[in-house]
Amino acid sequence: MYKRLVPIALAVCGLVALPIWASTSAMDIANQILLASIGAIALMLLTGFAGQISLGHAGLLAAGAFTAGILAREVGAPFWVGIPAAGATGAMLGLIFGLPSLRLRGIYLAVSTLALHFVVIYLGGEYETRRGFSTGILIDPPLVFGRELWDPRDWYPLLLVCAGLTWLGARNLLRARTGRSWAAIHDTEPVAAALGIHVARAKLTAFVISSTITAMAGALFAYYRGFVSIEAFSLFVTIQYVAMIIIGGMGTLIGAVLGAAFVTILPHAIEWGTSLLPTSRALAGSIFAINYAAFGVIMIAFLALEPGGLVGIARRLRGLIRGRG
Amino acid sequence: MRPFIALLAATALAPVTALAQEAYRVGLSGALTGPAAGSYAPAIEGLQLYIERLNAAGGIDGRPVELIVLDDTGEPSRGATNSRRLLGQERVSLMINASLSSTFAPMIADAQRAGVPLLFASSACPAEVYPPAQPLLYCSTAFAARYDSRATLDFVQEQAGTDIDLGLVAMAIPLSRGEIEAAEGLARERGMRPQAPTIVPPPTADYTPFATSIQQAGADWVYAWAPWVTQVRTVEALRRLGWEGNYIAWGHIEAEGELARLRDANLYAIGANSLFSENLPVHQDIRAAAAGSTYPADQMAEGWIAGMVVEAALRAAGWPADGAAVNAAMQGLNVDTQGLRGGPIQFTADNHFRATQYYRVYRWNGEAVEVVRDWQAYSVE
């Protein structure tokens, strides 16, 4: 047990010390990673552990962001009201997203969540134009402990705490009865039912918990950006989150965080890479395309060659080292 | 956890290209790629060509202008990251937005917090630039909400009076819908019979159903204010249904080339930019500069005008030009557009749009794209 503590302690103090020496844009990337890992952990619980495929993640993020946006703009609700309210919307949507899972499995479930994604985005668009926010909803920086959060450096501690809480919450959940029932329904539902596990309740709790966390992540994202618009929650966002749990490594919490970091850093790394090339101005035009293509190639590589994801690679490396060490 | 912290550090200490301190630093975040790139990328390239030509001729008082271009693919989150990088790390003294309206809010917030002026070039002018204008926000783009519809309806009334059925076409994006719904109100005030706006969702396989609903409502005139693709697909579908009415659409940068391609006598384009076929000296300059670039010269007027505004602002601000100095200079700017527009672009402390907005209508007359009605001035209150 002691041996495992050292790397964790190192990691935690590394993270806490980050704001001291990192530049503002690096802090912005770090914050984005923390936000992404909250959403990734939520999706990992649903798909990685409970085995329910969902392609509606961006829709849930949008729902959370819009709830926070509407409350902040219409009612002027503070930060402390916006986040839990977004969580409540997420829980409600989780139920709606979860109902089809009682009848459907695999492809049909994925498709029903995809359809719900388009419905949520459509409603968001309608709200935006009806209420005249044709260029999106502006939210002024939230007040936390009397301090106005705007600079990435102010946001970092709050986001670190939120990500940490999500991690701990998820880990305890997985150890509790719900987590075990999820593991059962992950593979063979009939067997799970035979063992007396209330399959329907297990599925719905998986959807509700995952959607609540995702919606809160969406609200946090809205406050962090200070801005909400439907264009920010396209289908590509869903695909990015699904890529996070695959590249990270299905069925592991650390996989979700590693995947979140990888997928968030990738576009910046590519941009930094191409800026080194001499013809960087000509390439600037197709940076977006290069990102897209690279993202596709990497996902295919992980799916075909290393289904275990980064965690799989790490395990294999550790095996090699231990084998030879 | 260890590896990713190292990677993070690497990006943080990315080699900040040590720039010669005496260059003027201007930053741009625009939709170089992504779905909206078609109407923004040519303008951005036009601006880059202008700045290169300016630097070749010795820059401003011997100092070059450093233009940093970042792609935001029309996505708000990328727009926000770019503006933080331009303001925080690159320390630009003037920032330009050439992208979808969804990227406005985060950039406006960052610019106002950093006290650096933000120029909207080729992107739709937000309401904040009209008098009474908010500080630090300026717009040099041809089209402008509210005034475009008024000018168009004036022209339609001039041509066909007010006893007409007016079809209205918009794309299902908030800005286009907002403008067309405003136009519906204006048309009703003038005694016209506006139909319910036909709002077309972006990914449409077949435009015929939308054209059918317009035709069957008996529209004599149709006014479209949306991205060029939606405007032109709808008129093509209407023509295929045998509709002979008049169609007037906003003249985007692609308008001139497209009117020549379509050869439709009843298709009008109303715009604020002049035609490249007039071959004014400035048009020749643009053609010379645009030789060999990826986008056609006649789509670069918007970027060229932005270049003129930037040069005038930096020249007026003098050296050293920080955000406040450039902003002060822009309050009293008067930029001669050398015929690209109906008149000069004048900014005042209270009006960051322009004193007068000039509109011109043109169409295909059998052999060439001609001007149907020359510049019509609208003073901006």
Next chain:
Amino acid sequence: MQLIVNIVVLTSIYALVSCGYVLIYRVSRVLNLAHGELMMVGAYLLLVTAGYVTNPMVAIPLAAILSLTMGALVYLLLMRRMTGESVLAAILTTIALGILLRGLIVIFFSAAHQYPSVPLGLHSSSIQILPGARISTLSLVLVLVTAAVYGSLFAALRLSRWGLRMRAAGQNPLLAAQRGINLHFIYALVWGIAMFTGSVAGMLISLDAGLDQTLVLIGLKAFPAALVGGLDSLLGALVGSLIVAAAEVLLIQYVNPLLADVVPFLILIAMLVLRPWGLFGTREALDRV
């Protein structure tokens, strides 16, 4: 009258696109979410062939054959490695393929709007086919092509030996292999045909309305049509397309044009709740998944 013609045109567009989804799912049990991108790549192939030969009667078939071979290659080089993997992995590989193709298209063809009809010198004139109903020649061609494609598919699947083998491979791959049927050839063939039909639809739409990135979204809109009919049957795809197209056209005309975007997905949700395996799909398809 014009409404009915509009419905027929929209139905044939959705049918021609959705038969790609059905063919691949029915034979190789894989849901191909990259079908929209493959359709777009087919249309861009026409842009390439139109660059070399300006006679449409040569350029279009040439591009169609290219897309057939590319479809087969997509299976052989990529999807073959995914046999035996989980359902989620297979779906995600197709999504990743879609992203890769979208990126490559913008790199090679830039994001600008292209017009393949210009080099081919095609002007879409319109004909009066019924009193009070006019249709563009290209839409007419599209309707005829859809009829021909569905006719030949129904005939092939019923009569030709390779058609039988496709159906057999779809029902019981193990037994098909035991009876000496080369499954890899069948899957490559079916991916080729699916891309062929999708590309033909993509080409005809782009000849009529020009070509850019948004063609992919049309592929996505045709997806509910395939599912409503039951992922498992061609007849279902036809009927599903009719239902979705009719709903869209009537809603645009009488209710609110904005609904056209979300209607297919509303119908899809209703169908998934009532009859997940669609109108004509086999229930077994659901349990097997």
Next chain:
Amino acid sequence: MSLLSVDNLHVTYQRAIVALSGVSLSVPEGHITAILGANGAGKSTTLRAISGFIGLDNARITKGSVRFDGKEVAGLAPYRITALGVVLVPERDKVFPNLTVLENLDVVTSRASPAKRAELQATVLDHFPRLKQLLNREAGLLSGGERQMLALASAIVCAPRLLLIDELSLGLAPVIVEEIAGRLREIRDDLNLTVLLVEQSAAVAFRLADNAYVLEHGEVALSGSSVELQGNSAVQGAYLGTGAEGRRSYRDARRLREGGAA
């Protein structure tokens, strides 16, 4: 002389469960050979190893050889073994349910030339007249017996040199099994087929087969001609329940090997 000879074959599942540990048997050309044995003795595994469809639920041949017509086939890709003329009639999912009877026969690939194939199809339908009346019926709607007939017919149309049949009589009424067994024997004589039959019911096996092997726990416990085995008291005791000494406790059956070794 023997078309198929299996030597010391070992197969393990999931790298843990040993299914076959040293099976050796040979199938003379033109003969019907049967494999007997209780459930889980490794009968089906042997068949799947020979036909090449072993790699399914990650089973693997770990040792031994399978020689068909003198050529080593262990580990070859299944479709390569089928091309050599080894055709398997599986235990379950033996027909294409949504195809009609005629389509089930048309769909298979045959080593015979088109003309020879048509002739083969005609003769096999002659041998199974009931199928001839049901040509346009979907195979999914056939009865158990008709389904087995169709499975045999479609395998024979492939013009196999060696026909592997997994459980001929499973789930069928005795009178139908009698009819099918009789038909099979006639076809074997007519087309000079070599058959390796895995069968649970010893009665059917001895009626059809010329010689037989008895598998127990993955090893060959007994082998010999059908006549000899029928006479062997141990086999009777274990399988037919009519041992010479009247009732025998089942406990001794386990020591079948030592007691009644022929």
